[in-house]
Amino acid sequence: xxxxxxxxxxxxxxxxxxxxxxxxxxxxxxxxxxxxxxxxxxxxxxxxxxxxxxxxxxxxxxxxxxxxxxxxxxxxxxxxxxxxxxxxxxxxxxxxxxxxxxxxxxxxxxx
Amino acid sequence: xxxxxxxxxxxxxxxxxxxxxxxxxxxxxxxxxxxxxxxxxxxxxxxxxxxxxxxxxxxxxxxxxxxxxxxxxxxxxxxxxxxxxxxxxxxxxxxxxxxxxxxxxxxxxxxxx
Numbered sequence: 676x677x678x679x680x681x682x683x684x685x686x687x688x689x690x691x692x693x694x695x696x697x698x699x700x701x702x703x704x705x706x707x708x709x710x711x712x713x714x715x716x717x718x719x720x721x722x723x724x725x726x727x728x729x730x731x732x733x734x735x736x737x738x739x740x741x742x743x744x745x746x747x748x749x750x751x752x753x754x755x756x757x758x759x760x761x762x763x764x765x766x767x768x769x770x771x772x773x774x775x776x777x778x779x780x781x782x783x784x785x786x
Numbered sequence: 787x788x789x790x791x792x793x794x795x796x797x798x799x800x801x802x803x804x805x806x807x808x809x810x811x812x813x814x815x816x817x818x819x820x821x822x823x824x825x826x827x828x829x830x831x832x833x834x835x836x837x838x839x840x841x842x843x844x845x846x847x848x849x850x851x852x853x854x855x856x857x858x859x860x861x862x863x864x865x866x867x868x869x870x871x872x873x874x875x876x877x878x879x880x881x882x883x884x885x886x887x888x889x890x891x892x893x894x895x896x897x898x899x
Binding site: 706711770 | 792817819826827828829831834836841842874876880882885886887888889890891892893
């Protein structure tokens with residue numbers, strides 16, 4: 676079955692540092708790929724998505740590129756802020772409206 | 787506007803109570819979902835409604851009873867819950883065409899005492 680493996684957290688960075696959160700997936704065919712973010716005490720918000728190979732999703736300074744050859748969708752941001760502190764979930768969907776989530780990566784940004 | 791609205795935001799109920807969680811979306815989405823999320827874990831799918839019909843039930847105990855009165859509304863009726871059912875319950879919706887994005891609400895925090 677489909678699965679998603681995310682970089683284990685927690686991750687702690689200083690403000691303005693470069694961020695990478697690794698995500699790899701296992702699926703047949705061409706799933707759609709997503710990053711969701713969950714701020715403390717809130718629901719999930721869609722951060723970005725990509726629907727086909729080599730697509731780059733971007734939002735709020737975050738980027739991720741759909742790499743079919745390495746089955747990866749790593750999340751990057753060039754300069755993080757304290758407000759980026761949250762839990763980040765990588766997810767894929769392939770048919771039957773079933774999202775498959777990674778375990779989540781808790782990110783803390785210190786001023 | 788990608789908004790899924792859930793009420794109540796917080797709910798405390800006893801194990802003998804009957805309560806309901808409500809969800810509404812006005813994006814014209816024909817798929818609606820209930821997810822359950824425990825602390826420090828990803829959301830787990832409970833139910834999926836497609837065109838107001840239950841299409842997926844992930845072996846959820848019968849003390850959770852979903853209902854989809856129309857294409858914009860989704861309810862989750864709760865009865866005789868256990869303390870371990872305390873969690874964040876997330877409603878979501880999406881179009882049914884293709885592998886479309888699933889949009890989540892803010893969630894309802896449920897505590898069973």
